Amino acid sequence: MRKVIANAWMSLDGVIQSSGSDDDPSGGFRHGGWHIPYFDETAQRWVVEGYRQAGGFLFGRRAYELLAGYWPNASDEEQALARPLNELPKYVATTTLSDPLDWANAHVLQGDVPEAVAALKAEDGGDLHIVGSSRLTQALVQHGLVDGYRLMVMPLVLGGGKTFLPEDGAARPLRLVDSQVTTTGAVLATYETAGTEEDAPWRG
Numbered sequence: 001m002r003k004v005i006a007n008a009w010m011s012l013d014g015v016i017q018s019s020g021s022d023d024d025p026s027g028g029f030r031h032g033g034w035h036i037p038y039f040d041e042t043a044q045r046w047v048v049e050g051y052r053q054a055g056g057f058l059f060g061r062r063a064y065e066l067l068a069g070y071w072p073n074a075s076d077e078e079q080a081l082a083r084p085l086n087e088l089p090k091y092v093a094t095t096t097l098s099d100p101l102d103w104a105n106a107h108v109l110q111g112d113v114p115e116a117v118a119a120l121k122a123e124d125g126g127d128l129h130i131v132g133s134s135r136l137t138q139a140l141v142q143h144g145l146v147d148g149y150r151l152m153v154m155p156l157v158l159g160g161g162k163t164f165l166p167e168d169g170a171a172r173p174l175r176l177v178d179s180q181v182t183t184t185g186a187v188l189a190t191y192e193t194a195g196t197e198e199d200a201p202w203r204g
Helices: 041-053 059-069 076-087 113-121 134-142
Strands: 004-010 054-061 090-093 107-108 126-129 148-153 173-182 187-193
Touching: 004 041, 004 134, 041 076, 041 148, 041 187, 054 059, 054 076, 059 090, 090 113, 113 126, 113 134, 126 134
Parallel strands: 004 126, 004 148, 054 090, 054 126, 090 107
Antiparallel strands: 148 187, 173 187
């Protein structure tokens, strides 16, 4: 059985909105591209390593359309990152797109999304990585389908914007697997889930 790993580039207050560009100014967000100054060689190697280990990717519609419009035409210098994104299977949670999708090896998740993802997890193969899809991540977390996290946490507070995880009042313990600090002060942290709310350390 394979795992679902959520990837995010986030501010210290959990914002992921428009991290790499100004593609989403909704809600009056005006800090597009905020993560770019923190993306040093250490962070690049870490992201490439994670994508190379993936067995496939999970996207929401917006993230899919944004990435599909860029990575198939990536430059030679970007191929280390572009290759796994272009070549590996991609599964898209959407009610507005339909197969066949334009990006190679991309498919629409059919029917109920949590059920479809649970079925993919039951298959043999490498882990499935969610990339840049906050609403999809939140839904899968709430259904207990996310098994781990790869987070790049920037030394920055944005004060508002779309956040990464559900705000539903549920406690979800995690276990730190690995961490390192980049030259820009960003923290690269890998976590795995460590049970349910009943397993939280303060429950005794």
